[in-house]
Amino acid sequence: MSTTDAPRQVYTPTTLNRLVRDLLEDVLPLVWIEGELSNVSRPASGHIYFTVKDAGAQIRGAMFRMKAGQLRFRPVDGMHVLLRGRVGLYEARGEFQLVADHMELAGEGALRREFDALKARLAEEGLFDAARKRPLPPMPRRIGIVTSPSGAAVRDVISVLRRRFALVEIDILPSPVQGREAPPILRSMLQRAAASGRYDVILLTRGGGSLEDLWAFNDESLARAIHASEVPVVSAVGHEVDFTIADFVADLRAATPSAAAELLVPDEADLFRVLDRQRDRLAALLSRRLQHAQQRTDHLATRLQAQRPQARLRRDAERMAALDRRLRLVATQLGGANRHRLARLQARLLARHPGRLLDLQRQRMRALQDRLRQAMQHRLERERTNLRQQARTLQAVSPLATLDRGYAIAFDAKGLVLRRAADVAPGDAVRIRLADGEFPARVDKT
Known part of the structure; x- marks a missing residue:
């Protein structure tokens, strides 16, 4: 049979581009690329278009607005960067390109990875x-x-x-x-x-x-x-x-x-305000005690003067003198009692020193922190146990576990799982997935 008689597979540019795009995305799903930026542009749409190159080659690339808005720096020509993205095909022009979803400065990225590794290691040691x-x-x-x-x-x-x-x-x-x-x-x-x-x-x-x-x-x-x-x-x-x-x-x-x-x-201003309040409270307490004693003395004097008859005054002259002596004695004793009470109040005030109150509050706070930490540890342990149980259950029903037992899954050219032999015809391209990978195949007969 001549070549002119052989059946032809004719593609349109759109179909061929889509075929190449699917092939690239299957073979290179996600890649990291390091290189120098050039031809950087950012139109009004917010997307970033660029070329990343090294000494031997260059690749056109794009980063769309949602990801570009998350960048912490402004990409410019000549900048050395580390990119992560998917390799694809721009169908309208038939051009091979990288669609990036992450970009970082190459030097800073290395430092950040070193930082994260040290942080994880020291955290595991308990520092x-x-x-x-x-x-x-x-x-x-x-x-x-x-x-x-x-x-x-x-x-x-x-x-x-x-x-x-x-x-x-x-x-x-x-x-x-x-x-x-x-x-x-x-x-x-x-x-x-x-x-x-x-x-x-x-x-x-x-x-x-x-x-x-x-x-x-x-x-x-x-x-x-x-x-x-x-x-x-x-x-x-x-x-x-x-x-x-x-x-x-x-x-x-x-x-x-x-x-x-x-x-x-x-803040020393706060400490002075506390001391001022305590001093004012003590002064007010002393003033009330002295006023009470003065009122009582005035009341006794009023009662004494109410006994007007001269005869009774003469008879009670000695009694008045005695009452006066007793009054003076009471005043002296009251003054001593007030001084004693003042000393006790000063001792109580010292006992309520802000430093001691702060120590008690810190002890309570540490106890509450210990209780919270223990509760969090118990909760985390329960969640870890539950997660391990869910992982075992998921593994038991996973189709990957079935593949490990020697089975395989077949996909048609559209990526759909083949369930019946009637779904394919001789010459169709298929993909066979095993436990450790997959490979392409073609149907000879059904």
């Missing part, structure tokens, strides 16, 4: 456990601040500390907070401060910056030094949205350096 975090002293006498002495962060911290509680002593422990030399110096300064026994609390702080700028506070040895410190450590690195490994290990993480200063010391 982030809330149970080991120590409470801060309510009124620290001396604070050690490990930071750069020339940064804006230390000025903000000192300003807030002086404004809120001028009695606290502050020591600046100078250390670089950025660059390769920063982690060992930060660790050494922290260890020396903790071992000195001089400080009630240590603050580790610096201002904001990029992930690379803050990288010194993601050092593993620094994290272990914070965990081993006998003195409570507060971490205030960067802005509110910035998180470092030091934040997770520290006994307390503050959103900003200024916020850390507010958490470290009480």
Whole structure:
């Protein structure tokens, strides 16, 4: 038979493009690509179109508006990026392209992956456990601040500390907070401060910056030094949205350096207001007692003057003198009793000192935290048990388990499962799926 007599399979451009598109999406469902951006454009639609290239080749790509709106940076020509997406075909032009759903700076992405790996490993070791975090002293006498002495962060911290509680002593422990030399110096300064026994609390702080700028506070040895410190450590690195490994290990993480200063010391204005209220209450109590004694004395004098007859006055002259002596004695005794009561009230006032009340409230709070933590642990354990049981049930009915026993699933060219032999004809292309993968096949006969 000549070639002119052989049956022909004729495709339209649309059909052929769709066939190629389906083939690409089946073979390369999801890929990561690293390269340099060029020809970047962002029209009014909000989509981003670009070319990603290396020294030997280039690929056109697109990122649609919903994903493009989630980017934390603006892509420009020459930027080195890491892309994740699906390889497909732009049917209208028949062009091979990458449809990206994620884009990150190549260098920052590597740092972020290193950060996540260290965070997961230290969390598994228990360095982030809330149970080991120590409470801060309510009124620290001396604070050690490990930071750069020339940064804006230390000025903000000192300003807030002086404004809120001028009695606290502050020591600046100078250390670089950025660059390769920063982690060992930060660790050494922290260890020396903790071992000195001089400080009630240590603050580790610096201002904001990029992930690379803050990288010194993601050092593993620094994290272990914070965990081993006998003195409570507060971490205030960067802005509110910035998180470092030091934040997770520290006994307390503050959103900003200024916020850390507010958490470290009480507000002296509040303390003065409490003392003023207690003094006013004591003064009011003494005034009421003295007024009561004066009213009683006036009442007795009125009753005495009501006995007008002269004869009775003469007869009772001695009695009046006796009453006067008794009145003076009562006044003296009342004064002594009031002084004694005042002393007792002062003792009671001291017993209700704000520091003691705060200790009782902290004890209650720790007890409630322990109960909450235990309840959460019990709940998590029940959920884990339930999840394992559901996973076993799902595995028992999974079609993949059937494939593991030697069965296979056949799909037609449209991706539908073949259930009957009549659904295919000789020459049809099919896909056979086994437990460890799949392969294409063609029907010879049915």
